[in-house]
Amino acid sequence: MALLDVIDLKTHFKTGDGIVKAVDGVSFSVDAGQTLGIVGESGSGKSVTCLTIMGLNAKRNTATSGQALFKGEDLLKMRGDRLRRIRGNDMAMIFQDPMTSLNPVHSIGKQLAEAVQLHNDATKKQAAARALELLKQVGIPRAESRIYDYPHQFSGGMRQRVMIAMALINNPDLLIADEPTTALDVTMQAQILELIAKMQREYGSAVIMITHDLGVVAEIADDVIVMYAAEVAEQAPVDRIFNNPQHPYTWGLMGSLPRLNADVERLVQIEGQPPSLLHPPRGCRFNPRCAYAMPVCREEDPPLATVPGEESHFQACHLDQETKDHVSAELLGSFAGEATA
Amino acid sequence: MIQYLIRRVFWAIALMFTVTAIGFALFYLVPKDPARVACGKSCTPVMLKRISHDLGTDRPLYVQYAKFVGKLIPFSFTGGPHFKYPNLGHSYFSQQSVNQIITQAAPITMSLVFGAVILWMLVALPIGILSALRPRSLLDRTTMFGVLVGVSMHPVWLGLLLLYFLSDRVQLFPIGGYAGLFSSGGVEGQSTGLVQWAYHLALPWFTLAVLFMAIYVRMIRANVMEVMSEDYVRTARAKGAPESRVLRQHILRNALLPVVTMLGMDIGLALGGAVFTESIYGLQGLGWWTVQSITAGDTPTVLGVIVFATTMIIVFNLIVDVLYAWIDPRIRLS
Numbered sequence: 001m002a003l004l005d006v007i008d009l010k011t012h013f014k015t016g017d018g019i020v021k022a023v024d025g026v027s028f029s030v031d032a033g034q035t036l037g038i039v040g041e042s043g044s045g046k047s048v049t050c051l052t053i054m055g056l057n058a059k060r061n062t063a064t065s066g067q068a069l070f071k072g073e074d075l076l077k078m079r080g081d082r083l084r085r086i087r088g089n090d091m092a093m094i095f096q097d098p099m100t101s102l103n104p105v106h107s108i109g110k111q112l113a114e115a116v117q118l119h120n121d122a123t124k125k126q127a128a129a130r131a132l133e134l135l136k137q138v139g140i141p142r143a144e145s146r147i148y149d150y151p152h153q154f155s156g157g158m159r160q161r162v163m164i165a166m167a168l169i170n171n172p173d174l175l176i177a178d179e180p181t182t183a184l185d186v187t188m189q190a191q192i193l194e195l196i197a198k199m200q201r202e203y204g205s206a207v208i209m210i211t212h213d214l215g216v217v218a219e220i221a222d223d224v225i226v227m228y229a230a231e232v233a234e235q236a237p238v239d240r241i242f243n244n245p246q247h248p249y250t251w252g253l254m255g256s257l258p259r260l261n262a263d264v265e266r267l268v269q270i271e272g273q274p275p276s277l278l279h280p281p282r283g284c285r286f287n288p289r290c291a292y293a294m295p296v297c298r299e300e301d302p303p304l305a306t307v308p309g310e311e312s313h314f315q316a317c318h319l320d321q322e323t324k325d326h327v328s329a330e331l332l333g334s335f336a337g338e339a340t341a
Numbered sequence: 342m343i344q345y346l347i348r349r350v351f352w353a354i355a356l357m358f359t360v361t362a363i364g365f366a367l368f369y370l371v372p373k374d375p376a377r378v379a380c381g382k383s384c385t386p387v388m389l390k391r392i393s394h395d396l397g398t399d400r401p402l403y404v405q406y407a408k409f410v411g412k413l414i415p416f417s418f419t420g421g422p423h424f425k426y427p428n429l430g431h432s433y434f435s436q437q438s439v440n441q442i443i444t445q446a447a448p449i450t451m452s453l454v455f456g457a458v459i460l461w462m463l464v465a466l467p468i469g470i471l472s473a474l475r476p477r478s479l480l481d482r483t484t485m486f487g488v489l490v491g492v493s494m495h496p497v498w499l500g501l502l503l504l505y506f507l508s509d510r511v512q513l514f515p516i517g518g519y520a521g522l523f524s525s526g527g528v529e530g531q532s533t534g535l536v537q538w539a540y541h542l543a544l545p546w547f548t549l550a551v552l553f554m555a556i557y558v559r560m561i562r563a564n565v566m567e568v569m570s571e572d573y574v575r576t577a578r579a580k581g582a583p584e585s586r587v588l589r590q591h592i593l594r595n596a597l598l599p600v601v602t603m604l605g606m607d608i609g610l611a612l613g614g615a616v617f618t619e620s621i622y623g624l625q626g627l628g629w630w631t632v633q634s635i636t637a638g639d640t641p642t643v644l645g646v647i648v649f650a651t652t653m654i655i656v657f658n659l660i661v662d663v664l665y666a667w668i669d670p671r672i673r674l675s
Binding site: 054056081084085086087088089092093095097100101102103104105106107114115118119150152153163166 | 571572573575576577578579580581582583586590591594595598668669670671674
């Protein structure tokens, strides 16, 4: 049994203008200790998927369906107090913006100790000791004195380290990281990713890494989901995504990766804007931006289907296999050419 | 911290000079000779001159002001440096010491203001928080309607209405007046004590509190709603904190910070005299004295109230600053 089994997850928000289908039928599973990367543009539903699993969407005006089985228990149908006992204990989350994710009026130590005491029968002293231990593990210098400091006395990178410490303090089986490096400067990003990977090794947690950076995925993920407009476009083990991408959107993402020595004047971009989830395009949601769009793409939403010969590789595109393999090979060829150049 | 306090004290002194100087200048502009008023109907020029001299109003304005400030400064060098009690002078008309007027009036205003503060906070806190937690619920809609009514009701109108219905028609409450909290206070022969005090102040408390109640409900509701959508509140939930703890530890601590500031300033301001409420209920507090002495042209009394009110505002702003630094680490540690 997988640690987390998400089956046909849908999250719809009721707004004044209509229903926003933020997540529209997403399925995946995560095994213990594994890393799943969810890639996609802003607004593609990656964050909402994870917030739904954590039960952190506002209850008002939100409709959720499908299943999210965590160790066999459906998180979506769980009673509030049961979910609370799992949250922060068996399953924890790191958020995008470390600058606003910590409470400004409580000290770092108090916020870490709170996480310990909420789930364990620990004295204040024991909780504080555990907090200090974690702060040291995530590499906060002079942790003994900094534990008394407040969030505003920490830099962005240091705050994200604190968030990581807070998420891991109860040794969770599943860690969800929602673009943990987006708000940090570049030099910090690699350090934080490395730290997450290191902590994952030490604690043996499974990780769901939400990102819009394929490079991050290539480095740490075992499996990858490419999301587009609330749906899964492509889903595969990481080497298959990078060695045999099957969806035009995945191609677009790969094509827009900056390359150091390719002689292109500008970065390649995917034309157009991500679609409105209030009124998604008819047919395949990617068709208005797709260079390979055919008449059928404007009529029918392609189902998620297995790639021939690869049983754990799924894609949702109407293109014929020959064209896909051809474009895929060409794209990889351009990377290979760059590598030898 | 010490540097900060010194700076505050200097500001307070500067503020005091400015406020009293403006007060003095304003009353000089009023074409009303206090000596003539004090002299009465059968006034002779000789009497007028003597009264003017006694009151000091025959001297130039800057001399009068200098004398006023001189009496106010709490230390003296004549006969060796020593501290003295600030003296606000005497009323032009009753010859009563202004210090004494303030000492009698201040407890009345304080009783009114602090009672009203407790009343409005007791109502505004739970209602503001509850309607923020359940936006657009029946409670929230009722509350927002009540807020609109509350901010629209002038204390004079409300006071008269309450007096008419609750004191005159249904004789539940006394028609105005004040009963001292301690037997030493109040007028001779008048009943005093906690029950009488609260009984006399119930309607004034309510009258003064209604407007603030409405303003504070709205403010608390808005603050709580704003903080509820903060990322760190989501973090607290992600940690597995139960809702009650999220509310107490993570939402309210942050949402009530600005309320503390407002409350401090409002208390300071109200202690200068709740003019309308005191006038309607015949409470002889600072607001009542202000109205009386402005009408009569009794400059020393008006200035006395101004000095007291300014002091209160300065003191309460200082209390707010200290409190704020104590509860908000961002200020304390910067």
